[in-house]
Amino acid sequence: MGSMNCDPPPIRAALFDMDGLLIDSEDLYTICTNTILQRYNRPTLPWSIKAQLQGRPGPQAGAIFHSWAQLPISKDQFFTEQSELQRELFPRTKPLPGVMELLRGFREKGVHMALATSSHAGNFKLKSSHLPELFEYFHRDHQVLGDDPRIPPGRGKPAPDIYLLALKVLNRTLTEQGHPPIRPEECLVFEDSVPGVEAGRRAGMQTVWCPHPELLVEYTGREKEVLAGLTGEHKEDEEAELQHTEVEVLEGKRRVGMPGEIDDGWGKLLKSLEGFPYHEFGIGQSTLN
Incomplete structure (x- = not known):
């Protein structure tokens, strides 16, 4: 593992996951899944399995889920029933506590x-x-989705590609406006999932982990490992081989693609986004563009 060897720089950009971080959709996913499991007399989804599904793109999450669930229906039938429930429940999502205040605070700063x-x-x-x-806090050009064609197949979270792409689209706008580009180490990734934290760390970025209380229970005693991106969620049999990237952080001390180290100061656990500690990330009253 390459060491960061220095304190993280002040934050200039915040990159956000959505499900279970900005909005309460993770709980709705659980309701949809458990409804189907109960239809076919299967046990409800345990957090040990849900933890592996969170943050991952559909194909990888689906493979892990079906291997565990052993449902007596085809994957197509499951997808049909799941989509029907999601169409009913997803329009009910709402922001999680502290989210609106945090977005407003970042804009002001x-x-x-x-x-x-x-x-x-x-x-x-x-x-x-x-x-x-x-x-409305995210310009359309700055919204990167899981099926974005610019993300190669098999390179979803926990690979770093989606966060590197999010930084790339932000920098395109900034350079057009005459501002200096943002470096990966000046980005703060917000995640609720363990694979997502690993993606942020592998992108060479600072990371906030704000997990569901039940997920935190699942990782009791391993919190520092999660914050460093060292839980091994990036499995070579599920992801394409790490490609060499031209992006380097910290003047070449560490290549993007590697996780961090225990207690390196680049990962922080927050149990809520309420009362966000801006000063801890070098964010003052007027952060420079």
């Missing part, structure tokens, strides 16, 4: 924002179209 969600376009619309007051 000049922190640039982008969205990086594993949700595909159809589900994203179901979950977001009734919440314009939240998603």
Whole structure:
């Protein structure tokens, strides 16, 4: 593992996951899944399995789920029943505590924002179209979805690609406006999932982990491992081989693609987004663009 060897720099950009972080959709996913499991006399989804599904793109999450669930129906039938329930429930999503205040605070302090969600376009619309007051904080060009064609197949979270792409689209706007580009180490990734935290750390970015209380129970004693991106969620049999990337962080001390180290100061656990500690990330009253 390559060491960061220095304190993290002040934050200029915040990159957000969506499900279970900005909105309460993770609980709705659980309701949908358990409804189907109960229809076919299967046990409800335990957090040990849900933890592996969170943050991952549909194909990878589906493979893990079906291997565990052993449902007596085809995957196509499951998908049909799941989609029907999601169409009913997803338009009910609402912001999680502290989210609106945090987005407003970042805007006031000049922190640039982008969205990086594993949700595909159809589900994203179901979950977001009734919440314009939240998603207006993310310019359309700065919303990166799980089925974005610029993300190669098999390179969803926990690979770093989606966060590197989110930074790339932000920087395109900034350079057009004459501002200096943001470096990966100047980004703060917000995640609720363990694979998502690993994606942020592998992108060479600072990361906030704000997990569901039940997920935190599942990882009791392993919190530092999660914050460093060292839980091994990035499995070579499920992801394409790590490609060499031209992006380097910290003047070449560490290549993007590697996780962090225990207690390196680049990952922080927050149990809520309420009362966010801006000063701990070098975010003052007027962050420079």
